[in-house]
Amino acid sequence: YCVEFKTESLSHHCALENRPYARWMQYLREGHTVCVACQPPAMNTDTQRCSGDGHNADGGKILHWEAVGNSQCQGTWKKIRQLEQCSCPLVHSFIFT
Numbered sequence: 001y002c003v004e005f006k007t008e009s010l011s012h013h014c015a016l017e018n019r020p021y022a023r024w025m026q027y028l029r030e031g032h033t034v035c036v037a038c039q040p041p042a043m044n045t046d047t048q049r050c051s052g053d054g055h056n057a058d059g060g061k062i063l064h065w066e067a068v069g070n071s072q073c074q075g076t077w078k079k080i081r082q083l084e085q086c087s088c089p090l091v092h093s094f095i096f097t
Contacts, residue, residue, distance in 0.1 A: 002088050004081050005036065009030060014070075034093070035083075037093070038095075038096050043096075068097050
């Protein structure tokens with residue numbers, strides 16, 4: 001499954017990232033919708049959920065995220081909805097880890 005979030009805030013460290021494999025962090029923006037896929041190995045085999053997916057969060061709850069590979073690139077987002085059939089666009093698509 002996938003979860004759509006609206007980015008509420010992010011640290012300035014994301015924009016400073018220039019390593020080739022991590023340049024995607026430069027494109028994160030407040031107010032953008034991002035799509036995050038939950039798949040193995042991040043998915044818990046017992047619950048069939050990914051940690052941090054906002055399962056019990058309504059649309060008003062602010063949740064925290066952190067980019068893999070740069071712990072200083074972090075921020076907050078709000079869950080918009082969960083999609084059983086992932087249809088994430090190539091841009092602004094991520095995977096839970």
